[in-house]
Amino acid sequence: MARLLKWLSWAMGIADVLIGAVHLATGMDSVPGAGSPGPTVDSLMRFFGAIFLGYGLAWIWVARQSPIPSRAVRLLAGVFFLGGAGRLLAWAALGRPNWFQLVLMGIELALPPLYFWLSAADEREVAARRRKAEESSRTAARPTSQQVARVDRTPQGRTNFATYRTRPKGW
Secondary structure (H helix, E strand, O other): OHHHHHHHHHHHHHHHHHHHHHHHHHHHHHOOOOOOOOHHHHHHHHHHHHHHHHHHHHHHHHHHOOOOOHHHHHHHHHHHHHHHHHHHHHHHHHOOOOHHHHHHHHHHHHHHHHHHHHOOHHHHHHHHHHHHHHHHHHHHHOOOOOEEEEEEEOOOOOEEEEEEEOOOOOO
């Protein structure tokens, strides 16, 4: 689960950076079926391209964290979901958009629940590894029935802990 979350976070980040860069560089020409609405809307589209590029960088930052912070995943997934909800509102208000916009809306509404479900996977996995490491270090510190712990004092007065086997290995 943690690997899937990491992979999806990287994929989302890279895709969003690329999409944002294309929108920033080409403006309205990057929107299928949009035509040429003029310089004001083109300026707005390029601005949103820069915002989307930054959103992708945020996903990349999240993917690089260890563990991946679940709160950040939920926040970014929630923003993505709001984008899909915005497309849904536009459809209801103005009519059916280009087929490609419908595909994007489907992705924007379907992926966030998956991200929400996976959001804490990496944190849980790291916590489980820490618990396991702590348990193994605690059990390794205890002498077994074949070992005996001995405490010696060095000539400088320091305590010297040592573990000695009571019988040879392999007996």
